[in-house]
Amino acid sequence: MGDKKADLILKNCNLLSVYTREILPKIQIAIIHDRIAYVGPDASHTLGPKTTVIDVKDKYVSPGFADPHLHIDQFVLPSEFVKKALLCGVTSLFSDPIDIVSVAGYRGFQEFLKLGEDLPIRIFQVVPGGLPVDVKFSNSNSLTLSQEKSAVKHPHVLGLGEVFSWTKVTLREPKTMKSISSMLERDCIINGHTAGASEKKLNAYVSSGILSCHEPINFDQVLERLRLGMWIMIREGSIRRDLKEIIPHVLSHGTYLNRLMFCSDGLDPLDIAKFGHIDHCVRESIQLGLKPIDAISMASKNNFDYYNMGKDLGGIAPGKLADILIFDDLKSIKPNKVFVGGKLVVANGKIVTSIKKKTISPWFKKTVKLKKFSKNDFLIKSKKKDVLANTIFMQTEIITKIGSTELHSKEGQISASLDSDIWKVAAFDRIHGTNQHSIGFLENFGTDIGAFASTWSFHENDMIVIGSDDSDMAIASNHIIKNQGGLVVVKSGKILASLPLQFAGIISTDSFEKVSSNFEKINNTIVDLGCRFSRPHLIPLFLPFLALPSVRILSGGIVDVKKRSYIQPIN
Structure with missing residues (x-):
């Protein structure tokens, strides 16, 4: 007035x-x-x-634009990520900090909330809904029911993150059902993950009160879920890009747009610098024929309608x-x-407000609880001269299958075979200090290096070491222990590339630009030396990921995901 x-x-x-x-x-x-x-x-x-x-x-x-589902507990601190998101017009982030929780539990969740506060952007969080991925094999930390109830009292915690093991819902796994009931009683949102679910299984999942999914990779999957009352987040991020497959069919079908959103599901530094963020989704959609006003509604209003925040935002x-x-x-x-x-x-394309770098609790930089390694820590012994080994065969950087190969032992030890593209792969518990580990064989990596190691692996956060030379595997491991996390490439005793991830072993405390440069060097080094895949950093990231078939490796052993049983490295 x-x-x-x-x-x-x-x-x-x-x-x-x-x-x-x-x-x-x-x-x-x-x-x-x-x-x-x-x-x-x-x-x-x-x-x-x-x-x-x-x-x-x-x-x-x-x-302002919103990203309704992403993981900002990757690569850089929230204060660094925010600088790039704001330049793309993203003013709200809906974060699922599942890996921070898998490393550091409820204490880590609380500390991470603080890192997202007092920044010139809105960061909303959810309680991770996917931990443990499989209680039989997982070594990750998770929240108790009472901790989940306490967490959602925070004004920036909106509910439960993606419940990606949907079989826990269809099989009514007790802890999952109690979590869902608790969230519904508090009128909280619950995010979904329905890859591979359809018909009666999808119906059962939706009936539990989970009303969103960011996993559809084609229009048929989008339509099936929309017809069941779900909200769809069309993913356009560093792991998958599904927008071009979906938007043209949305237009030709005349689908209502009011339950469609864009999300990234996470962006690596190179992609956000090259493509952008949600602004990229809007641009791409307009080029594919969507009206600008509709693309912008999907990037703004629809997100807040889904999160029941439309009275304030969107x-x-x-x-x-x-x-x-x-x-x-x-x-x-x-x-x-x-x-x-x-x-x-x-x-004018520049940040014009101060973004302070938060103080990090010292304990967050001490999560790699491993002793110093020697080459003897990577030995695989056999009394047989010739053995038939089971391998983790890499079909893509993410998808695996069981393979087999004949290997020869020398002086009771079985070595990797660079000529045959057979590698050793090891997983070490680096969170709990148990010294639990497993060693097996990996196939179809195809690069000329001695070792590649990483502490960043989805939801388990074992240290993964891939190598053709036991000494280089030890050097890579010790380098990571010194940095308290990260990725490193070693050849002939020399470090070729390194990306330190000092914060919980999964996030760097360095600037966005430095992280981007180190990240690019990691991938380029492995690719330039002959790797069969363009994004080799994804290999150790997904090797322990129990939500995907077919073979995974964790510190507890090599796992056949479908059979839910362990596989021995040597028959």
Whole structure:
């Protein structure tokens, strides 16, 4: 009404109204503190002596973008990731910190929440819903039911993260069902993961109260889930890119868009620098034929409708929080100004607000609890001269199958065979200090290195070491222990590339630019030396991942996922 004067007025806006699917010209927006007070043709009644007025000059104005499902406990600290996300117009992140919890439990979850606070972006969290992946084999930390109940009392914790072992729901596994019931009783959101589920299994999963999925890789899967009342997050991230497969069919089918969103599911530093974030999804969708207003609604309004936050976020209207983007045009979709809560945080492609690096508790940098290694720690012994070995055959960086090969022992020891592309692979418990480990054989890696080691592996966080030379495997392991986490490539006793991940063994405390450079060098070094795969960093990341078939390795042994049984390395 103008009784209080605005802090900021934006005038001459071409407003993208996500509520009416239209572009409204010559709009003025008045903002008081962090909320929008007025949207209309004339905000002059809110103008006061201290009001800042910005003439948008007929540029396009939209609500801020959101990523409804990603893992920000990867690569860089939240304070570093935020710098890149804001430049892409992303003002809200919905984080599932599953790997922080798998390493550091409830204490780690609480500490990670603090790292996301007091930043010029909105970070919402969920309690990880997928731990342990398989109680028979998993070595990860997880939250108890009472800890989950305590966690959701935090104002930025919205509910349960992706329940990706959907068989736990269809088989009514007690802990999972209690978690779901507890969340529903508190009116919390529960995120889904339904890869491989269909028909009655999918019906059962949805009936439990889990109403979203980011796993559909084609339109048929999208449509089946939409028909059952689910919300779909179309994934366009570093692990999978599904947008081009889905959007054209959405258009030709005439599908309602109000339950469709974009998500990244996580981005590596090179991808966010090359492609962008949710802004990339909007650009790609527009190029594929989606109307700009619809693409922007999927990037903003729909996310907050799903999370039951539409009264505060997702559009530009009176009473809403003032998370606002200004674009020069609707093709490049690169915001030249970004406001979060009415405060300017990006101008002309640069961050114009302070982003403080948080203090990290010292214990978070001491999670690699392993003794110094020697080459003898990687020996595989046999009294037989010739043995038939079971191998983990790499079909892709992620997909494996059981293989077999004949190997020869020398002086009672079986070595890897670089000529035959047979490698040793080892998994060590580096979290609990148990010294539990397993060693087996891996096939079809195809690069000329001595060792590749990593402490970052999805949801188990064993240290994984792949090698053709036992001494190099020891050098790689000791380098990681010294750094308290990371990835490293070794050949002939020399370190060729290293990416330190000092924070919980899965996140670097270095700058985004330094991490990006080290990450690129890791992959390029392995690829340039002959690796069969373009993204070799994914191999140790997924080797212990029990949610995928067919063969995985953990510190407890080599696992046949479908049979839920251990496989011996040598028959």
